[in-house]
Amino acid sequence: MGKVSKGEACSLCGKPAVKSISAVEASKYFKVQGGARGRIYLCKEHYKEYKKLSKKDREIERLRW
């Protein structure tokens, strides 16, 4: 999870970004344009969505154990 420098825009909707995650991670939950390389910037809304989706994933993993 990286800090976002000022002026970065969400890679998904173009709004101001608050977080960046790896493109590989992002591509699990979102359609990432330009392939899963480098970093993806997320705005507040998309980051919230990402957290929700990734949490669900972790819960499933926990059930497996």
Ligand SMILES: [Zn+2]
């Ligand atoms: Zn966004």
